[in-house]
Amino acid sequence: MPTLLEAQGACAGYGEIEVLGGVDVSIAAGSITAVIGSNGAGKSTLMRSLAGLLPLRRGSIRFDGVDVTARRAHQRVSDGIALVPEGRLVFPDFTVAETLRMGAFTPRSRKGWQPRVEKMYELFPRLRERRSTQAGLLSGGEQQMLALARGLMSLPRVLLLDEPSLGLAPAMADEVFTALRAIRDQGMTIGVVEQNVYAALSIADTAYVMEDGHVVRHGPAAALIGDPSIRQAYLGL
Numbered sequence: 001m002p003t004l005l006e007a008q009g010a011c012a013g014y015g016e017i018e019v020l021g022g023v024d025v026s027i028a029a030g031s032i033t034a035v036i037g038s039n040g041a042g043k044s045t046l047m048r049s050l051a052g053l054l055p056l057r058r059g060s061i062r063f064d065g066v067d068v069t070a071r072r073a074h075q076r077v078s079d080g081i082a083l084v085p086e087g088r089l090v091f092p093d094f095t096v097a098e099t100l101r102m103g104a105f106t107p108r109s110r111k112g113w114q115p116r117v118e119k120m121y122e123l124f125p126r127l128r129e130r131r132s133t134q135a136g137l138l139s140g141g142e143q144q145m146l147a148l149a150r151g152l153m154s155l156p157r158v159l160l161l162d163e164p165s166l167g168l169a170p171a172m173a174d175e176v177f178t179a180l181r182a183i184r185d186q187g188m189t190i191g192v193v194e195q196n197v198y199a200a201l202s203i204a205d206t207a208y209v210m211e212d213g214h215v216v217r218h219g220p221a222a223a224l225i226g227d228p229s230i231r232q233a234y235l236g237l
């Protein structure tokens with residue numbers, strides 16, 4: 001599959017701290033690409049850089065063959081890059097239906113937002129049941145599904161997710177991972193950062209392992225999940 005989104009030699013950080021020390025990642029169209037690694041490795045920073053929330057100091061970001069390094073976050077949303085940040089961040093007072101409507105805020109996605117809401121309810125039946133409920137009253141798992149569905153409402157071509165299973169009970173986390181696979185099977189391109197290494201490698205096509213601001217391993221997820229050093233370091237096996 002051709003590459004849809006890639007970072008080449010990406011360097012980024014906060015103030016004096018350089019977090020990404022020249023990162024190369026490539027997310028193939030129609031695939032799930034997982035980024036794993038220990039705490040503080042720079043995974044969230046990489047996602048923020050891909051989405052344009054954090055400018056690169058060196059290196060470049062290319063989207064569908066076009067250099068988007070200089071494009072701001074809101075422009076990249078219009079381009080088709082959506083980030084579902086860690087912690088879900090739904091507005092507590094808006095209902096599920098209102099939140100979904102708000103997700104279709106780019107000129108391209110405004111058209112046809114109503115049938116798209118229906119599609120989201122098909123993908124996440126639980127959201128249909130809760131459509132008139134305020135987002136703040138949903139369970140953690142439901143909020144994560146809502147954040148994901150809101151991201152999809154902007155008609156992204158690539159969906160980036162930071163820790164979608166964080167704080168969820170195992171059954172809820174499973175539902176989120178199943179939904180990601182379903183979305184990928186419908187043709188979406190997904191990049192996901194996860195603490196739950198086993199689940200991430202189970203649903204991903206390709207995976208990157210980051211340590212201390214660098215990619216230390218990458219390859220087919222199925223190969224990494226069977227690799228003794230990965231199993232020992234990240235799966236506790």
Ligand code: ATP
Nearest residue numbers: 014017019037038039040041042043044045046195
């Ligand atoms: P985790 O799994 O713990 O979220 P991560 O791999 O996603 O880790 P990042 O969140 O990218 O790692 O953080 C990488 C480093 O950058 C850490 O040392 C962190 O303390 C630092 N950092 C992150 N955000 C900021 C910020 N806004 N200002 C200063 N330092 C930051």
